[in-house]
Amino acid sequence: MSIAGVRYRFSGQLGSGLAVLPLAALGSALLCGLAYGYINVYNPLIYIQALVTFGTCWLLGMAVSRAARSAKVRNPGFVAGMSLLAGLLGLYAVWTVFEFAFLQRFAPAGVGMTPSLATCLVSPGMAVNFADTLAQAGWWTLGRSGSPVSGILLWIFWAVEAACIVGGTVYLAHTDFVKGVFCEDCGQWCKETQDVARGELSTDAQMLAGLKEGDLERFAALPPPLTGEKSYFRLDQRMCEGCGNLGTYQVHKIVTTVDKNKKEETKTEQLTPNLLLTPDSVQALGGLISRGKTRAQAKKPFAAPPGGDTPAEEAPPAAPEA
Ligand SMILES: [Zn+2]
Structure with missing residues (x-):
């Protein structure tokens, strides 16, 4: 017997998102723009820029996703649209603040007053002219080549950076938002409990296919991993x-590797979306939770309980059917 999970779906309601999310997008875009714009001017090292680009996407994405949570938005499409807005506003703020900070730092004295931050923020045409002028000369070098990156190459770099900011924001906002489960009856988000049960890692294709369907019977056929084992399948629950x-569960694959410097790296892969708990899966999940997350280095091999029964000490003797 298998218990394939049924995917949880959002109701599509907007909550107070129409009022809250545009403000969250604008506010986070301005904050990120201020930080990124200044860092770009004072620290033009490419690897720091890459880190800052990721940080900007993360902040913009989380701002939209968390604002959507608190505004009780249950519409992933709306959240995606608002995160696109946040990404575009963020990109615009980054560029206009960069323009302001760049002119403050590098404009030759005596040329005239440099524009104020407010003027830069409300003048998109000026920002385009600034970028065009800057692209002709370039202003940072790659490696030890000596000559600044300029022209079409610089525009390509900027286009990639822009795509990363906008695309990264939408991606991160979406992946964070769809983790939530909302109870329409109670008008509240479900509480997440991570790591309620574990199963030993398996590379068996059928097993993996079953786990990706959220089949908890299959999960129960896996013994708990040995104590201290850092790679395993993990079950999370929301209630x-x-x-x-209303409750859901999710299966993750956790893999920890050790590199040659003995540095551990743990990767978490989501195998299922949020799957609704049914009477069958509640029973299977109960058995998985009660068996314990890990097993000691036992002398005798683990035997999967027949028919997915819970361990004897946890299960009361079956009462005769009435
Ligand atoms: Zn409820």
């Missing part, structure tokens, strides 16, 4: 604390 009627 409505208001009514206890």
Whole structure:
């Protein structure tokens, strides 16, 4: 028997998102623009820029996703649209603040007053002219080549950077937002409990296919990993604390590798979306939780309980059917 999971779906309601999310997009875009614009001017090292680009996407994405949570938005499409807005506003703010900070630092004295930050922020045409002028000369070098990166190469670099900021923001906002589960009856988000049960890692194709369907019977056929083992399958759970009627579960694959410097790296792969708990899967999940997350270095090999039964000490003797 298998218990394939049924995917949880959002209701599509907007909550108070129409009022809250544009403000969150604008506010986070301005903050990120201020930080990124200045860092670009004072620290034009390419690897720091890459880090700052990622940080900017993360902040913009999280700002939109978390604002959507608190505004009780249950519409991933709307959140994607708002994160696109945040990404574009963020990109615009980055460029205009960069323009302001660049002119403040490098404009030759005596040429005239440099524009104020407010003027830069409300003048898109000026920002385009500034970028065009800057691209002709370039202003930073790559490696030890000596000559600044300029012209079409610089525009390509900027285009990639822009795509990373906008695309990264939408991606991060979406992946964070769709982790949530909302109880429409109680009007609240479900509480997440990570790592409620574990299963030993398996490379068996059928097993993996079953786990990707959220089949908890298959999961129960895997023994818990040995204590101290850092690679395993992990079960997470979300439950409505208001009514206890809505719950979901999710399967993750956790793989920890050690490089030659003995540095550990852990990767978490999501195998299923949020799957609704049914009476069958609640029972299977209960058995998985009660068996414990890990097993000691036992002398005798683990035997999967027949029919997915829970361990004897956890399960009361079956009562005769009424
Ligand atoms: Zn509820």
